[in-house]
Structure formats: C-alpha cells, structure tokens
Amino acid sequence: MRAGDADALKELYNSLYQDLFTANFSVCTRRDIVKDSIHDAFISIWVHRDKLPSVSSPGGYINTCVRRKMIDALRKEYPLESALLNAGTPYEFSYEEVVIAFQEQEETRQTIREALTHLTAKQKEAIHLRFFENKNYDEIARLQGCEPRTIYNRVYEAVERLRQYFSVRHTR
Numbered sequence: 588m589r590a591g592d593a594d595a596l597k598e599l600y601n602s603l604y605q606d607l608f609t610a611n612f613s614v615c616t617r618r619d620i621v622k623d624s625i626h627d628a629f630i631s632i633w634v635h636r637d638k639l640p641s642v643s644s645p646g647g648y649i650n651t652c653v654r655r656k657m658i659d660a661l662r663k664e665y666p667l668e669s670a671l672l673n674a675g676t677p678y679e680f681s682y683e684e685v686v687i688a689f690q691e692q693e694e695t696r697q698t699i700r701e702a703l704t705h706l707t708a709k710q711k712e713a714i715h716l717r718f719f720e721n722k723n724y725d726e727i728a729r730l731q732g733c734e735p736r737t738i739y740n741r742v743y744e745a746v747e748r749l750r751q752y753f754s755v756r757h758t759r
Contacts, residue, residue, distance in 0.1 A: 589636050596636075600629055603646055607653055608719065613692070615657055618721060620664075624656035631656070702752045710745035717742050 588595035604625065611621045628649060632639065642648040703711055709731065716722045716730065717738075724742075728735040 589639050596633055599645060603649060606646065607650055610650060611653055611657060615661065620657060620660050624653050624660055627656045628652040702749050705748055705752050706745050710741055713738055713741045714745050
C-alpha cells in the first residue's frame with residue numbers, strides 16, 4: 588500500500604473497517620462522525636502514503652489516526668466545549684488508569700463476543716446489519732431474502748436473548 592497499490596489499501600480498509608467502527612463507536616456514538624473519521628483517516632493515509640513509517644501493527648496505527656480525526660471533528664462541531672476543556676489545567680491519565688480502562692474495554696468486548704455465540708447465524712447477521720450497518724428492516728429483508736416482519740421478529744428475538752444473557756451474567 589505504501590508503494591501505491593490501491594488494491595492493498597482496499598484490502599486493508601475492508602479487513603479493518605468493522606473493527607475500527609466498533610472500537611470508535613464505543614468512544615463516540617455519533618455514527619456519522621465515526622464513519623467520516625474512518626474514511627478521512629484512510630484518505631489521509633493514501634495521500635501521505637510515501638511519508639508513512641513502517642509499522643508493526645497497521646490496525647493500531649490506523650485506529651490512532653481515526654481517533655485523531657474523530658477528535659478534530661468533535662472539536663469543530665463543539666467548539667465551546669473544546670474551549671472549556673482546554674481552559675482548565677490539562678489532565679494526563681496515569682499509566683495505571685490507561686491499563687485499567689483498556690482491560691475493562693477488552694472485558695466488555697469479550698462479554699459481547701460470548702453473548703453473540705448464543706444467537707443463530709441469521710440473528711447475528713440481522714443484528715449486525717441493523718445496529719452496526721444501520722440498515723432498516725426492509726433493507727435487511729431484501730438482503731436476507733425474506734419479509735420485513737421476519738426480520739423484525741429475528742432482531743427482537745436476538746435482542747431478547749442478549750438481554751437474557753446479560754441479565755443472568757450481571758447477577759453473578
């Protein structure tokens with residue numbers, strides 16, 4: 588990709604997009620900002636590809652780029668809040684706080700992965716399309732070749748299963 592291979596960029600984009608979206612949506616719940624930040628990061632990477640360093644973890648590098656783009660977008664959209672945040676004394680998170688936050692985030696991801704194993708393949712796909720790709724029930728029905736009512740029921744049942752899983756897990 589650094590040598591100008593557009594197919595390599597496309598492959599990188601396709602392989603990382605969902606993980607980038609999921610990780611950054613947990614930080615900022617504005618889908619439009621997250622999606623735009625991902626796209627802006629890849630555009631920036633492509634434009635500056637000849638100046639990019641060699642990295643051992645492209646996913647981590649790109650995720651950092653996405654976070655920076657997201658912060659820039661939020662600062663532009665909410666200038667007053669950004670000014671107020673910058674007005675006080677800067678706060679740096681300690682190493683321990685960063686490690687604890689990372690561990691908690693990883694535990695949450697693992698819990699979600701475990702919960703998703705309790706769904707059927709069609710339920711997983713419907714949940715993914717509905718909540719991660721923001722498709723409506725008619726679009727999902729067309730993609731899965733069934734009626735919108737079937738998709739509505741499938742999503743409802745999946746959410747109920749997840750709710751039940753989390754309520755049992757939460758009481759432990």
